[in-house]
Amino acid sequence: YALSSSVWKKRTLTWRVQSFPQSSALSQQTVRSLMHHALTAWGIESGLKFQEMDSQSPAEPDILIDFARAYHQDSYPFDGQGGTLAHAFFPGEHSISGDTHFDDEEIWTFGSKDGEGTDLFAVAVHEFGHALGLGHSSAPDSIMRPFYQGPVGHPTEYRLSQDDREGLQQLYGKAPQTPYDEPTRKPLAPPPLPPALPPDRPSLPVPDRCDGNFDAIANIRGETFFFKGPWFWRLQPSGQLVSPRPARLHRFWEGLPAQVKVIQAAYARHRDGRILLFSGSEFWVFQDRRLEGAARPLAELGLPPGEKVDAVFSWPLNGKTYLVQGQRYWRYDEAAARPDPGYPRDLSLWEGAPHTPDDVTVSNTGDTYFFKGVYYWRFPKGSVKAEPDSPKPMGPQWLDCPAPSADPHSPRPPKAT
């Protein structure tokens, strides 16, 4: 092991996660819990105590944890996925001392057994070693080896290697050995860790986004979500995909029942910002990523029994919600909590729209987009008439994919009604 020659002069260190990963499937609670366990791994061997600070506290913690991208104000920019994963600052008097930064563009995982992504707990233990004053080690079993070695096991059972223990104890001494030395107050319990999730693969092949034919497409808080089977992609408002690799549905939408394999429609409810996901004859309401309550029947939206929803969108022009099934649609009044009378009507009211669209969504600029197969139809803001050059291929515009070839074997755009 190597020592940085800087050390904390106190035995209790405070910490806080200031920013969380933006696109990871890990919840904030899981991230906090992993950080707690990573610090505890060092605390057990040295007697150091780590106290999480409330996010509202005005005081600055000793170890401030951030998930940051590219240049992030500390002269050590991150480099996107791969390459450098994280760094931490050695102990000292400067406000940045002890701070720990993770590259937010990595795919951070916990409990992944398929080798995909980077295990956040393993990297956190390593970085906190730096935050306590350890340098890199060349010992084979050391967590302080500079190259990422993969997951290190379950956080609650992890123990440091002898090399790491000895390095730490050179700086801080050993943990109390007798019961009389033990602290009399127990630290606050960390948030519980969720069970390790099953691997993404091998049972589920990852679909190709360039194939189109999405189950659902929705604009959720400015980002466009493309759902396909148990996967989804996210397109940021800048037009950049969060990742070319899709995220797992159930890792993101916390509480979505495991038996729901397909999201057939989705939208963000205008009146309260809740996100509604539809599948079969039911829908689920989410606040942010967390499920609220149980599955609800479509009848709650005034649809006849046995109906399902293929597409749903909220039209900013009148604030109404449009529920599309096949070639018909209902117009739902959120304030009155019932469909408007006289519905369902034929979708051909939307002049030029495709027959039975995959989904419909409204962009950040207020334009309405119908999607089907690998094509989209744009309706300018407030208009129910498709642009004359519709349909256009989705790939180049939305998904960083090439335009479909003119190969006669390739699927042709469906005919507009």
Add this chain to the structure above:
Amino acid sequence: LAQQPAAQDVSLGVDWLTRYGYLPPPHPAQAQLQNPAKLRDAIKVMQRFAGLPETGILDPVTMATMHKPRCSLPDVLGVAGLVRRRR
């Protein structure tokens, strides 16, 4: 005989070794030519940290390891480490 690494690999390797503290940073006021023996020693230390055979040669395995995901702190806390700590 070991195959000589390509000039581009040597250049990338030297950059990488400097970045992670195995070689001293270049002096801004003078052109520098790496001493082959010092470069070989630096590669050997790097290979030790990476768990590779310590050959001192920028072989394909060593080059590939330089592209593996890692922590962005330097491995050798010499000048580079001190600079970081001062910041």
